[in-house]
Amino acid sequence: MQTLGHLINGEMRTDAARTQAVFNPSTGEESKQVALASVATVEEAIAAAEQAFPAWRNTPPAKRAQVMFRFKALLEENSAKICEMIGEEHGKISHDAAGELQRGIENVEYACGAPELLKGEHSRNVGPGIDSWSEFQPLGVVAGITPFNFPAMVPLWMYPMAIVCGNTFILKPSERDPSSTLFIAQLLQEAGLPKGVINVVNGDKEAVDVLLTDSRVKAVSFVGSTPIAEYIYSTANANGKRCQALGGAKNHAIVMPDADMDNAVNQLLGAAFGSSGERCMALSVAVAVGDAAADTLVAKMKAAMEPLKVGAYSNSENDFGPVITRAHQLKVNGFIDSAEADGATVVVDGRNPVVDGFDNGFFVGATLIDNVTPSMSSYEAEIFGPVLQVVRANTMEEAMQLINDHEYGNGTCIFTRDGEAARYFSDNIQVGMVGINVPLPVPVAYHSFGGWKRSLFGDLHAYGPDAVRFYTKRKTITQRWPSSGVREGVSFAFPS
Numbered sequence: 001m002q003t004l005g006h007l008i009n010g011e012m013r014t015d016a017a018r019t020q021a022v023f024n025p026s027t028g029e030e031s032k033q034v035a036l037a038s039v040a041t042v043e044e045a046i047a048a049a050e051q052a053f054p055a056w057r058n059t060p061p062a063k064r065a066q067v068m069f070r071f072k073a074l075l076e077e078n079s080a081k082i083c084e085m086i087g088e089e090h091g092k093i094s095h096d097a098a099g100e101l102q103r104g105i106e107n108v109e110y111a112c113g114a115p116e117l118l119k120g121e122h123s124r125n126v127g128p129g130i131d132s133w134s135e136f137q138p139l140g141v142v143a144g145i146t147p148f149n150f151p152a153m154v155p156l157w158m159y160p161m162a163i164v165c166g167n168t169f170i171l172k173p174s175e176r177d178p179s180s181t182l183f184i185a186q187l188l189q190e191a192g193l194p195k196g197v198i199n200v201v202n203g204d205k206e207a208v209d210v211l212l213t214d215s216r217v218k219a220v221s222f223v224g225s226t227p228i229a230e231y232i233y234s235t236a237n238a239n240g241k242r243c244q245a246l247g248g249a250k251n252h253a254i255v256m257p258d259a260d261m262d263n264a265v266n267q268l269l270g271a272a273f274g275s276s277g278e279r280c281m282a283l284s285v286a287v288a289v290g291d292a293a294a295d296t297l298v299a300k301m302k303a304a305m306e307p308l309k310v311g312a313y314s315n316s317e318n319d320f321g322p323v324i325t326r327a328h329q330l331k332v333n334g335f336i337d338s339a340e341a342d343g344a345t346v347v348v349d350g351r352n353p354v355v356d357g358f359d360n361g362f363f364v365g366a367t368l369i370d371n372v373t374p375s376m377s378s379y380e381a382e383i384f385g386p387v388l389q390v391v392r393a394n395t396m397e398e399a400m401q402l403i404n405d406h407e408y409g410n411g412t413c414i415f416t417r418d419g420e421a422a423r424y425f426s427d428n429i430q431v432g433m434v435g436i437n438v439p440l441p442v443p444v445a446y447h448s449f450g451g452w453k454r455s456l457f458g459d460l461h462a463y464g465p466d467a468v469r470f471y472t473k474r475k476t477i478t479q480r481w482p483s484s485g486v487r488e489g490v491s492f493a494f495p496s
Helices: 039-057 061-077 079-090 094-111 153-164 179-190 205-213 226-238 261-277 291-305 326-341 396-405 419-428 464-470
Strands: 006-008 011-013 019-024 029-035 121-127 130-138 141-145 168-172 198-200 217-223 242-246 251-255 283-289 345-348 367-370 387-393 411-415 433-436 472-480
Touching: 006 039, 006 179, 019 079, 039 130, 039 141, 039 168, 039 198, 039 205, 061 079, 061 094, 061 153, 061 179, 079 094, 079 179, 094 153, 141 153, 141 205, 153 168, 153 179, 153 217, 153 464, 168 205, 179 198, 205 217, 205 226, 217 226, 226 242, 251 261, 251 291, 251 396, 261 283, 261 291, 261 387, 261 411, 283 291, 283 396, 291 345, 291 367, 291 387, 326 345, 326 367, 326 387, 387 396, 396 419, 411 419, 419 433, 464 472
Parallel strands: 141 168, 141 217, 168 198, 217 242, 251 283, 251 411, 283 387, 367 387, 411 433
Antiparallel strands: 006 011, 006 198, 019 029, 121 130, 130 472, 345 367
């Protein structure tokens, strides 16, 4: 059986003292093993990145960008292979995997603009014969810790920008689906990146803790659950590192009485059940304003969900695939059980679906639950599965209060035809990413991604303009060349 290793200083390495099984979630079978890095292996990767940094930081931004242009071409040439890897280990259907990869490629495209992004600022004659300018200088060795649900896209949020800014990078991907992540990093090497600039270490908490505590690592980016994000952020900060840690979500959509209900239903289907709901931007709660709107929404959702197909990644006619592990399948089913026990109505039950030929897969079907209340544990938690819960509210203000009161503030949406209501919603909702009739308001690559409240720890969001700020430090230089022969007296006043 194949054992996946690590990419360190341009070489593939296997640290096989400890390994973990990688499963095909469609079949439930173990497909390969992944080596879990030891402390020594992670330290070796850090040393390689540190050694590569001086030459890379002095490489002109235009040459760094040329590597990214070649990298983008290689990603596109190998897209079918990458999507197959994602499907085998994550379970995404090919069309979903292709969408994930495309959003990652868009971040590589943005990184190709490094010469423009890193120009800095210049002011001439801020005083007599005095010029002042600022530069964006790289931090050094930086690290990224990424989740299972987007093995291609989320790493591409991080290291393309970090690298074009002049840093060297260590990536610790999810050990649940590491193949596509490792292969993509090898493509970056093939694009001409010098050895040691990108390193990948597969591992668990042991590897993570080295990255969080080693003084040679200057910054850490993380995407995952809120409890782990909080741990990452507090530990990194305690060790003097810059950190951005993106956590969990409980994304609500408000469905107003005047909404185009058929359009709202179509949008909710993809936003709630796409990728089996394993997205931090998945819409998992629909807050219907008024019983009439709620009844219509539930009836139309039930009818629209009947033809949805859950199944193996290899069949592109399926709408979504399995969840990532058997344990997670049981967890999602447990939340459906708890909602039912708490008095909610399971309108469409996705527990234990029959998928012909894949009896042992980790499948959960599309599930619709009505009459959910904020006191239920299924409402409070991030289920991370193909489950849409309907909460009924009497007014838009009541619906907004539900969202503002929740500990998470990642994404939200309102379905309405009323421009005044939409403007009020976007102005007053306490959430970082807002959609108006757009259920998954994921910013494009030249904006930045991030939530509020306990969905983000840190001041700067992921990718886009914030990534330049996160992966660089500003240096401001003030320069004066006095006219020859001019002597000035001593001044003890503060300069102005």
